[in-house]
Amino acid sequence: xxxxxxxxxxxxxxxxxxxxxxxxxxxxxxxxxxxxxxxxxxxxxxxxxxxxxxxxxxxxxxxxxxxxxxxxxxxxxxxxxxxxxxxxxxxxxxxxxxxxxxxxxxxxxxxxxxxxxxxxxxxxxxxxxxxxxxxxxxxxxxxxxxxxxxxx
Numbered sequence: 438x439x440x441x442x443x444x445x446x447x448x449x450x451x452x453x454x455x456x457x458x459x460x461x462x463x464x465x466x467x468x469x470x471x472x473x474x475x476x477x478x479x480x481x482x483x484x485x486x487x488x489x490x491x492x493x494x495x496x497x498x499x500x501x502x503x504x505x506x507x508x509x510x511x512x513x514x515x516x517x518x519x520x521x522x523x524x525x526x527x528x529x530x531x532x533x534x535x536x537x538x539x540x541x542x543x544x545x546x547x548x549x550x551x552x553x554x555x556x557x558x559x560x561x562x563x564x565x566x567x568x569x570x571x572x573x574x575x576x577x578x579x580x581x582x583x584x585x586x587x588x589x
Contacts (some may be wrong), residue, residue, distance in 0.1 A: 443517070444513045444516075444517060446510055446513055446514060446517075449509065449510045450506075450507075450510055452515065452526065453511075453523075453527065455561070457511055458507050460508050461506055462507050462531070462534060462535075465505065465507075465538060466538045468498055468501065468536075469498070469538045469541045469542055470538070470541060472494065472495070472498050472541075472542055472544055472545075473541040473544070476491055476494070476544075476545065477544050480571070481545075481548055481549075482548065482549065482552050482556070483553075485560060485563045485565050485566055486565070488494050488560065488566065489566055489569075491545070492566070492569045492572070493547060493574075496503065496569075498542070502589075505535060507531050507535075508528075508531050508532060508535055511524065511528035511531050512528055514528065515528045546576055547580075548575045549573065549577075549580075550577065550578070550579065552575050552577070552578025557573070557577045560573055560575055561573060561574060561577075569575060
């Protein structure tokens, strides 16, 4: 049995100029902007209930964006047509646009990293937050490394 060895990008978009690409990009941008507006500068960590709601919204944000379909499409297209300057330029443009909008929620991870150590320990044992324990542990560990200059 012969297996296919090529990407079928038409499953994602009809063409490089499919209007759905722009609609998907705008949906991603709007979702990130909405998260930033709802949570930046707000009390996110004073209780496990507040933290849980925020973490749930962050999880939904990540899950609802369909793996950043436009980026996936143009990354694969660039792999297939590596000599196509237009595809490379469009891929770079989309990557830049998505990086710019994803930077809008970096405050969230930084805020979590600033939770006092005692509260971190409590949150890592809080049953309500059990689905986020690994995520929180990684953020807390990263914050300690940054604080200690390990990434300098």
